[in-house]
Structure formats: C-alpha cells, structure tokens
Amino acid sequence: MLATNKATPFLWGYRLYVIAFFVFLAAPLVAASVFAFNDSVFPALPWQGFTLDWFFNDSEPKLGMFHDRRLLRGIYYSFVIAALVATLSVTVGTTNAFLFVRGQFPAKNFFYIVMVVPLVIPGVILGISILVLASNTANFMENRYDFELELLRPGIFLVVMGQFSFITTITSLVITARLKKFDESMEEAALNLGASRARVLRTITLPYLRPAMIAAGIVAFLVSFENFNTTLFLVGSEAPLTITMYDRVAKVGSTPVLNAVSFVLIIGSGLLALISILVQRDKSVRWAPNA
Amino acid sequence: MQQKDFRRLALILLFAPFALWIILLIVLPHIGIIALSLREKVAPRVYEFGFGNYLDFLHEPIYWNTLLRTGSMSLLVTALALLIGFPIAYYIAKLAGNRTRGALFLLCLIPLWVSDLIRAYGWILLLRETGVFSSFLQWAGLVDQPIEFLYNDATVIMGLVYTVILFMIVPLVSTLDGMDNSMIEAGYNLGGNGFTVLRRIIIPYAMPGIVSGCIVVFMLTAGSYLTPILLGGKNSSWFTEQIYNQFITRFNWEAGAAFGMLLLLFTSVVIWLGLKLSGQTLANTVAKS
Numbered sequence: 014m015l016a017t018n019k020a021t022p023f024l025w026g027y028r029l030y031v032i033a034f035f036v037f038l039a040a041p042l043v044a045a046s047v048f049a050f051n052d053s054v055f056p057a058l059p060w061q062g063f064t065l066d067w068f069f070n071d072s073e074p075k076l077g078m079f080h081d082r083r084l085l086r087g088i089y090y091s092f093v094i095a096a097l098v099a100t101l102s103v104t105v106g107t108t109n110a111f112l113f114v115r116g117q118f119p120a121k122n123f124f125y126i127v128m129v130v131p132l133v134i135p136g137v138i139l140g141i142s143i144l145v146l147a148s149n150t151a152n153f154m155e156n157r158y159d160f161e162l163e164l165l166r167p168g169i170f171l172v173v174m175g176q177f178s179f180i181t182t183i184t185s186l187v188i189t190a191r192l193k194k195f196d197e198s199m200e201e202a203a204l205n206l207g208a209s210r211a212r213v214l215r216t217i218t219l220p221y222l223r224p225a226m227i228a229a230g231i232v233a234f235l236v237s238f239e240n241f242n243t244t245l246f247l248v249g250s251e252a253p254l255t256i257t258m259y260d261r262v263a264k265v266g267s268t269p270v271l272n273a274v275s276f277v278l279i280i281g282s283g284l285l286a287l288i289s290i291l292v293q294r295d296k297s298v299r300w301a302p303n304a
Numbered sequence: 305m306q307q308k309d310f311r312r313l314a315l316i317l318l319f320a321p322f323a324l325w326i327i328l329l330i331v332l333p334h335i336g337i338i339a340l341s342l343r344e345k346v347a348p349r350v351y352e353f354g355f356g357n358y359l360d361f362l363h364e365p366i367y368w369n370t371l372l373r374t375g376s377m378s379l380l381v382t383a384l385a386l387l388i389g390f391p392i393a394y395y396i397a398k399l400a401g402n403r404t405r406g407a408l409f410l411l412c413l414i415p416l417w418v419s420d421l422i423r424a425y426g427w428i429l430l431l432r433e434t435g436v437f438s439s440f441l442q443w444a445g446l447v448d449q450p451i452e453f454l455y456n457d458a459t460v461i462m463g464l465v466y467t468v469i470l471f472m473i474v475p476l477v478s479t480l481d482g483m484d485n486s487m488i489e490a491g492y493n494l495g496g497n498g499f500t501v502l503r504r505i506i507i508p509y510a511m512p513g514i515v516s517g518c519i520v521v522f523m524l525t526a527g528s529y530l531t532p533i534l535l536g537g538k539n540s541s542w543f544t545e546q547i548y549n550q551f552i553t554r555f556n557w558e559a560g561a562a563f564g565m566l567l568l569l570f571t572s573v574v575i576w577l578g579l580k581l582s583g584q585t586l587a588n589t590v591a592k593s
Binding site for chain 1: 419
C-alpha cells in the first residue's frame with residue numbers, strides 16, 4: 014500500500030536512513046561493551062587481545078568488577094533500592110488503577126491529572142524538594158523534641174521515597190490501561206456463582222492484571238536502577254551503582270572495569286526489558302500488528 | 305445499605321495510598337521548597353521573608369543566561385528528536401513488514417532503560433581525543449593529529465538527542481500503529497501528494513503522540529545532568545549544574561531552592577504553552593504513552 018506506491022529510490026534512501034539510525038543507536042553501547050574485553054588498562058584502541066580480566070581478575074592493576082568491593086556494594090544497594098521501589102510502586106499503582114477505573118468520586122479527572130504530573134516534574138526538583146522537606150522535619154524534631162529521626166536523613170529510605178514519587182505514575186498508568194480492558198461481567202458471574210469479593214479479586218481480577226503488574230514492576234525496577242538525578246540529592250553513605258560509577262568516572266577517569274559494569278548492565282536491562290514485553294504480549298500488545 | 309457502606313469503605317481505602325503519595329511526596333515537598341526559596345539570609349543563622357534569592361538570579365547574568373541557554377538548547381533538542389525520530393517511528397509503524405516491525409520496535413525498547421551514564425560513557429570512549437573516531441581518522445590518514453570531539457555544544461546536543469530520542473519514538477509508534485492505513489490511501493486516492501497526506505492526515509492523527517513525546521523529551525532534557533556535564537565538560541553551563549552547585553558544593557539551599565523553582569516554572573510554562581498551542585491535554589497525551 015504505502016510502500017508500493019512510492020518511487021523505489023526514495024524507499025531505498027529511507028531504508029538507509031533507518032539503518033543509519035540504528036547504527037547511531039547502537040554505537041555508544043557497543044563501544045562501552047567491547048572495551049570490557051580488551052586486554053589493556055585503557056578503554057581505547059588499539060586492540061590488545063581478548064581478556065575476561067576486567068570481570069574476574071582479583072588483583073590490581075586489572076581488578077575485575079566481581080572483585081571490586083565498592084562496585085559490588087553499589088550493585089547490592091541498587092538491587093535493594095530497586096526491589097523496594099518496584100514492590101511499593103506496583104502496590105500503589107494497583108490501588109490507583111482500581112481507584113480510577115472503578116471508583117466514582119468528585120473531581121476524578123482533576124485527580125487523574127494530578128496522578129500524571131509527577132512524571133513531568135524534572136527529577137532534580139523531586140530530589141531537592143524531598144530532601145528539603147525531610148531535612149526540615151528531621152531538624153524540627155531534633156530541636157523541639159530532642160529526637161533524632163535517622164530515617165529522614167539522606168540514605169536508602171529517602172532514595173526509595175524519591176524514586177517512588179515519580180515511578181508510581183508509570184506503574185499506575187500501565188496497570189490502569191490493563192484494568193480498563195477488563196470485562197466486569199466475569200466478576201459478576203463469579204459473584205453470582207457464590208464467590209466472596211475477596212475470592213473474586215484473588216482468583217479472577219488479580220490474575221488478569223498479573224502481566225501488567227509484572228511488566229510495571231520490571232519497568233519500575235529498571236527506572237530505579239538507572240536513576241541518577243533524583244538519587245544524587247538523597248543519597249547517604251549507601252551509594253547505589255550509578256552514583257559509584259559516576260564518582261569513578263569523575264575522579265579516576267575511564268577504566269575498562271567500568272566497561273565491564275556497563276556490559277553487564279546493558280545485557281541485564283535489555284533482558285529485563287525483553288521479559289517485560291513478553292509477559293504483556295499475550296493479549297494486550299500495543300505494538301501488535303493490526304491484523 | 306450494606307453494599308453502599310462497602311463501596312464507600314473501598315473507595316476510602318483506595319484513595320488513602322494515592323492521597324498519601326501525592327501529599328507527602330509531591331505537594332508538601334513543593335510547598336517546603338517554595339517557602340525555602342522565599343527565605344533570605346540576612347546574617348549567619350538569621351533569615352527573613354523576601355524575594356532576595358530570585359532577585360539575585362535576575363541580577364546575575366550568569367544565572368539567567370544559563371537558564372535561557374538550557375531552555376533554548378532543550379527546545380532545539382526536542383525539535384531535533386522529533387525531526388529525526390518521526391520518520392523512524394513512521395517506518396516502524398507503517399512501512400516495515402510484519403516481522404521487521406516487531407524486531408525494530410524491540411531494538412528501540414531494549415536500550416530504552418540503559419542508564420544515561422553508560423550512554424554518555426560510551427560516547428566519551430568514541431569521541432575523546434584518544435577515542436575510537438580520532439584513532440580511526442588518524443589510521444585512515446585523513447588527519448595527522450588527534451582530534452577532540454568532546455566539550456563543545458554540538459556534541460552536547462547530539463548526546464542529548466541520543467539520550468532522549470527513544471522517549472519520542474516509542475509513543476509515536478504506539479500512536480501511528482493505531483492509525484488505519486485506509487486513511488492514508490484515501491488521501492492519495494483523493495489526489496493528495498505525499499506532502500499533503502503527511503500534513504493533512506498523518507500529522508493531525510499523530511498529534512497526541514507528538515505532543516506526548518515532546519513533553520517528556522523536553523522535560524528530560526531540561527532536567528538532565530549527566531549528559532551535559534560528561535560530554536560538555538566543566539563549561540557546559542547547564543542549569544541543573546547550578547542547582548547542584550548551590551545545594552551540594554556551596555550549601556546555599558535557599559538559592560538552590562529558588563533555582564529549582566525557576567526551572568520547574570520554566571518547564572511548566574513551556575509544557576503548558578505546548579499543550580495550549582496544540583489543543584491537547586495532559587490526560588490524552590502523556591497518560592496514554
């Protein structure tokens with residue numbers, strides 16, 4: 014149809030453009046990955062031969078990432094934070110979906126917009142505003158009641174709150190979209206057959222929402238794992254990986270161990286993204302062919 | 305009666321997490337930061353209410369120049385991302401064969417969540433003086449000494465477009481995918497040429513996707529920190545860097561809060577204008593992507 018009634022040279026040019034775009038898209042990711050396997054202390058040409066030292070070697074000067082204490086600790090904190098953020102934001106995302114799809118209350122459209130707003134606030138501002146509120150509250154408690162609220166000082170709790178504040182919008186939107194497509198007559202049928210409300214929720218509605226909840230959880234996990242702007246202001250002594258890596262880039266400069274970490278992260282987040290697409294694929298795929 | 309009570313209780317239980325989230329993490333922090341930005345330091349540990357932090361911003365050309373520069377470069381990045389991304393999205397949604405379509409869209413989705421830091425790091429390895437491009441050009445005999453591609457505005461803009469373009473392409477593909485091909489064919493059958501069909505049929509249809517992509521891309525660019533710092537170096541003059549300096553380096557939270565509010569005000573005004581000019585709302589653009 015569209016493709017066939019255009020001149021072929023134009024279409025060939027168009028295809029070349031698309032190919033060039035994907036080369037552009039891949040170039041820095043390939044560069045970051047490939048030098049992880051170069052047997053040199055600098056991530057640069059010339060190629061000195063293949064090595065896995067930047068992953069597994071246990072001594073300087075080529076300390077591999079799996080023996081680098083600080084990087085491993087960063088990965089561990091990133092995992093803890095991302096898992097907490099994913100759990101919390103999927104939970105609240107699910108209640109929000111029920112609230113906006115099933116609930117009847119005044120000013121619903123207004124509140125729906127309010128729910129979307131955190132996604133269009135720059136991350137830096139979420140970071141500083143939560144930092145300011147938490148510090149003021151903690152200072153107030155300390156001065157007035159002589160009570161030290163350690164939780165509100167920069168650290169894992171604040172990082173989780175900061176990321177949760179905008180990631181919940183993403184999970185809410187994904188789960189809401191799925192719940193909107195749910196056929197409520199299925200619930201009614203189960204109720205008519207004598208099932209309790211809790212049982213209908215557990216055996217019918219939640220299983221239906223599960224693909225969206227898993228996909229939303231994976232996206233939340235990935236967004237949390239790669240977040241830098243919000244985290245930067247809220248981080249305490251438990252620095253997650255992006256902060257540790259940034260410190261390394263800024264202070265030490267580039268070293269191939271960062272390429273090794275990049276390689277692992279690119280593969281890991283690619284696989285997770287793939288899983289999140291596959292679990293949603295069965296029925297409600299956005300990019301499914303029209304046919 | 306019991307049914308009604310149950311519904312009310314359920315509604316309250318569902319509303320509670322939403323209200324806690326919005327009030328504790330969005331509304332109160334923003335009230336706090338507005339209050340902080342209106343606090344002037346008159347002497348050590350003595351503060352009074354006033355617009356001093358905002359006046360400082362106006363009196364110091366470096367500050368408002370940085371904001372203007374960040375704003376105009378973000379608009380440029382948004383426009384470039386749309387111009388470069390739209391043909392790609394159109395190709396994926398409308399021109400590619402069934403199998404290629406899925407594969408190409410996957411190629412767009414998989415790197416979507418790779419950290420800005422890794423992307424910028426990859427570009428550094430390619431573009432710096434001892435990087436791959438420079439080495440390649442020397443090896444090919446095109447230049448006789450290393451070339452530094454980093455630390456200039458063109459590279460910062462390229463890097464920003466690279467970081468955000470997938471957030472433009474993905475909503476566009478979703479929107480264009482929902483468009484019926486017969487609409488385009490009808491346009492051609494009625495005698496329109498390629499350009500007319502694009503302008504009168506495809507773009508109006510894709511408008512929610514275009515606006516959604518532009519809003520997200522603009523916000524991400526104006527709020528970005530890593531890409532301008534790492535690719536532009538110390539002189540990248542990005543506004544988020546000013547906020548960071550005030551907060552972390554100079555520990556002047558009052559000024560940092562005022563800068564944060566100015567950035568938020570600026571991005572909100574641009575987003576609001578964009579929505580008004582295109583006749584869209586937040587609910588039918590960003591909420592759908």
